[in-house]
Amino acid sequence: MKKTILFILLLTVLFSCKENAPVQVDGKAELTVLAMWNNSAIDSIKNYVPLPNAEMILVSEYGTRIEHSDDSGMLNLTNIPSATYQISARRKHPIIPDIIVVGNVVDVDVISGSPASDTIFTNAISASGISINEIYAGGPVNSIYFFYDQYIELYNSSSETKYLDGMQVLRVTSSRAYCSHHSSDVIGVPGGDWNGDGNIFGVTYAFKFPGKPGETKYPFAPNTFKVLAQDAFDHRKAVPVSVDLSRADWEFVSQFDAVDIDNPKVPNLYNISDCKISDFLISVTSDIILLTSGVDSVLSDGIDITTIIDGVEYQSSGTKRITLDSRIDRGWVQSPPKYDGKSMQRREKGVDTNDGTLDWEIIDLPTPGWQ
Ligand SMILES: [Ca+2]
Ligand SMILES: [Ca+2]
Ligand SMILES: [Ca+2]
Ligand SMILES: [Ca+2]
Incomplete structure (x- = not known):
């Protein structure tokens, strides 16, 4: 009898620990989300069926919370804070390897006293091409304001060479509209389409790969990464916990800046701005980065939105208004603190649902050229 009581006590302790562990912020609201996937390829009648064991990412003003749907595709959360939630369901395709299914629901209002529910319909992410996959902006852990080991990583998720x-x-x-000395009467938010004609304004720094769009001198093989270093240098020589970028694929070199490092073994992106002479330094905590085809090379009248391959906005504060046009990306990445050694990367390489809030995560260490 005593043994049984002890056993039950032990079980109670174990289960209550397990239950309490992941709770971040307590509240009184309740939310149920059902994740579905489309299995029409194997069953033409059923179509959408529950998606078990999907990773469920919930983002609100209280932070990011990661849960999993159960065997029947359901996630039920109680005692969560009242908030507006952005929710993503994602996992490997249940049948086809190497494919990821993803679905989002946005702006789900969850209020205590009235249990909320929603359904996420996931779809296979088609391998579309090149995306910005990682942005390492904040610098290594240091107290000398060192962030010169910044890099941007691209990924080709398509099955063809780009x-x-x-x-x-x-x-x-x-x-x-463009740089500061091109001051005109037009003023708007960075990354906005101010006059509604499909051009994005607010470019400051601009670098480009050599050659012209349509040429084929600089291949980007399928399912590989390209690391674009601010300086292709072994930055561990400056700060020991920094990153070795001496073998980066590309580096930003401003031909107008005599002190910019130019590693002869690494090809250069060069400066095409006519008003910024310095290197491609990006903000350690808040910025908008665009990758464009280069078909629109006239920056002063805005960037034609149809030439933008990918765009990412990262911000340090959730209270800031996002300014990048929602046709490029409707979300934003919460950046890690500056000089913290952390990096921002897509949750799954190349997977871009055009919602930076849900597509990106903070990783503890930079991963140049891999994931
Ligand atoms: Ca440089
Ligand atoms: Ca170089
Ligand atoms: Ca233009
Ligand atoms: Ca990486």
Whole structure:
């Protein structure tokens, strides 16, 4: 009898520990989410069926919470804070390996006292091409304001070789149309389409790969990464916990800046801005980065939105208004603290649902050229 009581006590302790562990912020609201996937390829009648064991990512003003749907595709959460939630369901395709299914629901209002429920219909993410896969901006752990080991990582998720010839990498931070000395009467938010004609304004720094769009000198093989270093240098020589970028695929070199490092073994993106002479330094905590085809090379009248291959906005504070046009990406990445050694990367390589809030996560260490 005593043994039984002890056993029950032990079980109670074990289960209550397990239950309490992942709770971040307590509240009184309740939410049920059902994840579905489309199995029409194997069963033409049923179509959407429950998606078991999906990773469920919930983002609200209280932070990011990761859960899993149960065997019947359901996730039930109680005692969560009242908030507006962005929710994503994602996992490997139940049948076809190497494919990921993803679905999002956005702006789900969860209020205590009235249990909320929603359904996420996931779809296989088609391998579309090149995306910005990682942004390492904040610098290593250091107290000397060192962030010169920044890099941007691209990933080719398509099944064909792409070419980087003529592509541009842009930083969008201005409330003027283009740079500061091109001041005009037009003022708007960085990354916005101010006059509704499909052009994005606010480019400040602009670099490009050599060549012209359509040329094929700089191949980008399927399912591989390209690391674009601010400087292709072994930065551990400056800060020991920093990153070795001496074998990066590309580096940003401003031909107008005599002190910018130019590693002769690494090819260069070069500066095409006519008003910024310095290297492609990006903000350690808040910025907008665009990758464009280069077909629109006239920056002063805005960037034609149809030439934008990918765009990512990262911010340090959830209270800031996102400014990048929602046709490029409707979300934003919560950046890690500066000088913390952390990086921002897509949850699954190349998987882009055009919602940075749900597509990206913070990783503890930079991963240049891998994931
Ligand atoms: Ca450089
Ligand atoms: Ca070089
Ligand atoms: Ca233009
Ligand atoms: Ca990486």
